[in-house]
Amino acid sequence: MDNSPTSLFEGYDEEFKQILGNLKAKLEGDVRTLAGEQRKSLLRTIEGELDEAQEIISQMEVELHPMPASIRGPYSARIASSKADLQKVKKTLKDIQKESQRTDLLGSGTGRRGMGDPSLQDEPYTDDGYDSRSRLLAGTDTLADGSRRLDNAHRIALETEDVGADILRNLHGQRSQLEHTRDTLVVADGNIDRASGTLKKMIWQ
Incomplete structure (x- = not known):
């Protein structure tokens, strides 16, 4: 078993590329076909995988330090490229999450007015209930994220x-x-x- 820094680096780099490819496939395909709780569940899973990818980059940085200075440059550039790719995926995820929140907000307003209660027909929409639910979901997501x-x-x-x-x-x-x-x-x-x-x-x- 080759435990040299370069060999370990290559192993982490390959694992990172696999995770990044799966993340892109989910964000560009799977997420677009889902809605409601299924979509939220997948987005939470993606968040966990992003954390895992970040941890792998940290391990790549650990393996970079013991390398001879003469070969360190190309490996350092690969880490920088991996970080940039990960940031792009994170931005895509945030955009999708914002889009989902807007969709949920509009859906909640429509549902409230569609209940058939005349007293609610002309009542301005307030999102107090939505905010409470969002805070509860955010707290649950934070706990899940910490566990991951x-x-x-x-x-x-x-x-x-x-x-x-x-x-x-x-x-x-x-x-x-x-x-x-x-x-x-x-x-x-x-x-x-x-x-x-x-x-x-x-x-x-």
Whole structure:
């Protein structure tokens, strides 16, 4: 298993591209075909995936630091490009969310006037109920978002722990090799000393 910074970077970069492609497909296709709670549920799912993509970029930045300065430039440029792509997707999501809120607002007003109650026919529309519901949904979304962030952080911590364990195993193996090499050199040094002594005896004879 190659745990070099460049190899790990490439792995994170590939994962990021897959998530970004799925996000674009959902925003450009799936979201447009849904309405109501189904659309809201998908938008919340997309928010979670955006957080995951952001976490992956953070990991790419972590792997960038130990790279030699001579090769760091292209990888840094790829991170900047990934951040720009992610910002575009975030903007698209915000635009769709605003559009959904306007649609819900208009739908609530129409429903209120369509109840058949004469007392409501000429009553100016107020969105107090809508605001309360929006705040409740926003609070629920915030809790869900926090849970997703914790899950992502936990997953990344586990991955980092695995990488650290692999590095420790490699270091242990390298230490064993160095100790074996040292012992071999000690034996060789002893043999040289004995051979040197034998040669001296032969010379003096």
